[in-house]
Amino acid sequence: MERVLAGKKGAPWIDLSSPLEEEAPLAFVTEALCKAAGKAHMGPLQGDPALRKEIAECEYAGLEISPGEIFLSDGARSDLFHLQELFDAQNTVALPDPSYPFYLESSVIAGRTKPWRKSGGYGGVVYLPSGEAEQFEPKPPRESVDLIYLCSPSNPTGTALSRGTLETWVDFARKKEAVLFFDATYAPFLQSKDAPSSIYAIAGANEVAVEVKSFSKRGGLSHLRCSYTVVPKSLKVKDTGRLHSLHALWERQQALRFRGVPPLLQSGIFALYTPEGRRESAARIASLQGKSQKLLNALRKEGHTVYGGTDAPLLWWKAPEGLSSWDFFLLLLEKAQLVTLPGTRFGMGGEGFVRLSAFAPLEKIEEALERIKKLSL
């Protein structure tokens, strides 16, 4: 069946689906990369100690995170994938539903293919309802789980987890000897006062949580592939009854699979922490927040139910009564040439929603809002 998409009959399509920026990368970072070209030498596996010190001081001020616990890497995706691979397929994974699909997909590739009950209680996946009814805050399950993914601010819902919820999870992980993978990729956008930008703001988290943060979303930097992961030295994991340092295991794994972020690239990332880099990065974040707020306000003004948009440039838009995620996705695509993502792409808990992102240029967002108005939904 041929579907008429953009260009043929309707207006050109507008992509509100992808969190990749269409804008150019931050100029200050590009300049630093050019200056460093030809000068950078092979550095330590974990990353330039001076850059890790800067990250520890800027991102973890007042928290117990040292530069030695920070590993620079080639993207949050790679690290989230490789972290779970350190654990046997018999470990059970807990995932918010809806959540970033990559958590499930990487767990399935690692052999955790079945829902927990069907797996006979070993390995498998426990889904944590985290939809509108739960106010997007997953609660610990009754089952014992080993690996837990939390994402705040969340892709897809754009909402952030409260301090209280994070405390509950840290407490649960300590009691169950589980490991928390805390994906804080969207932390630079966080505005809610009650939502910590790091899991280490919660007492005891250093014993149970790994935190992943990316440089991708701070302003056209996705293509540079750079992120960092914090693996605290006090985090211990059990293997046949013996305790091991996850930090040591991760260091070994990274040494085997990945020889570190190219020093040239690190010079560009370093520029983000200079006064000019910070100003430029803050301006880009503010611009994305502005576009996101514009989408949120305009849709709500039209009477739509929309969540997120404030703590991340992602919006979770409820379909009109009687429409499924896919119905609504197709309606927006075919009637207004707007590309969104059906909520079920993020798990069955995403039924009845579509996800929008605010990474498109402002004029496209304004045009999208005009088209939505004309739909009279």
Ligand code: PLP
């Ligand atoms: N985590 C979340 C929640 C994301 O939305 C994304 C990218 O969209 C990533 C991780 C991947 O980040 P990176 O570009 O550093 O691999």
